[in-house]
Amino acid sequence: MIIKISTAIVPESKIASYLKYLECKEIPTLETVEGLVSVSLLRRDCVAYVELMTLTLWSCEPQALESIDSIADQVKKEYGVVDLRTRNFEVVLSREGKTPEAAKKKPTA
Numbered sequence: 360m361i362i363k364i365s366t367a368i369v370p371e372s373k374i375a376s377y378l379k380y381l382e383c384k385e386i387p388t389l390e391t392v393e394g395l396v397s398v399s400l401l402r403r404d405c406v407a408y409v410e411l412m413t414l415t416l417w418s419c420e421p422q423a424l425e426s427i428d429s430i431a432d433q434v435k436k437e438y439g440v441v442d443l444r445t446r447n448f449e450v451v452l453s454r455e456g457k458t459p460e461a462a463k464k465k466p467t468a
Contacts, residue, residue: 360450368441394419
């Protein structure tokens, strides 16, 4: 499993249109790529800018992700993206958390 983490710093004035772009174009494009397990979009507001982090989980080899590793310069320019970084990490350990209901259940023998 691979987790791809992309961060973008976007001016606050352009965040609505950039989010629409992500929702209507970027994420649907990712959904067409074989091996995609999930997509999460995280937001952190800063002074005059918004930091967005996209986390995608993939069940494929890192080489399969090379075609989606970069965003077009035109898109960066159009939305005023100040900084964009993408990194891939191999998942070496993953555990599922327990829901409050599951934690209350007593183990059966």
